[in-house]
Amino acid sequence: MPPPPRLSPDELAAALSGLPLWSGDGEGLHRTVELPGFPDAVAAIVRIGFVAEEMDHHPDVDLRWRRLHLTLVTHASGGVTEFDLELARRIDALFPG
Numbered sequence: 863m864p865p866p867p868r869l870s871p872d873e874l875a876a877a878l879s880g881l882p883l884w885s886g887d888g889e890g891l892h893r894t895v896e897l898p899g900f901p902d903a904v905a906a907i908v909r910i911g912f913v914a915e916e917m918d919h920h921p922d923v924d925l926r927w928r929r930l931h932l933t934l935v936t937h938a939s940g941g942v943t944e945f946d947l948e949l950a951r952r953i954d955a956l957f958p959g
């Protein structure tokens with residue numbers, strides 16, 4: 863299957879306006895999720911991991927104490943695609959902020 867197309871700048875801007883917890887550009891979407899403590903942050907990675915496996919689309923995760931720094935990018939496409947938007951929405955459903 864060919865990699866999905868990268869979003870255009872206009873598509874990305876429109877999508878980000880509906881994802882207020884996320885920032886970024888065509889290279890990646892970024893959100894920090896803060897949990898009450900380190901074990902909660904590890905558990906959050908597991909919860910996100912199940913969604914990622916279901917989607918077969920995986921976030922880049924940087925865990926620092928009780929904060930997850932998430933980056934969403936479609937590696938096969940070299941930038942942000944619809945798959946990243948869908949994963950962002952599903953992460954927001956788990957962690958509304």
Ligand SMILES: C[C@H](O)[C@H](O)[C@H]1CNC2=NC(N)=NC(=O)C2=N1
Pocket residue numbers: 918919920921934935936937938939
């Ligand atoms: C074969 C499998 O579908 C691919 O390797 C998937 C797995 N998860 C992925 N996740 C992300 N973020 N980007 C990818 O290009 C990607 N590719």
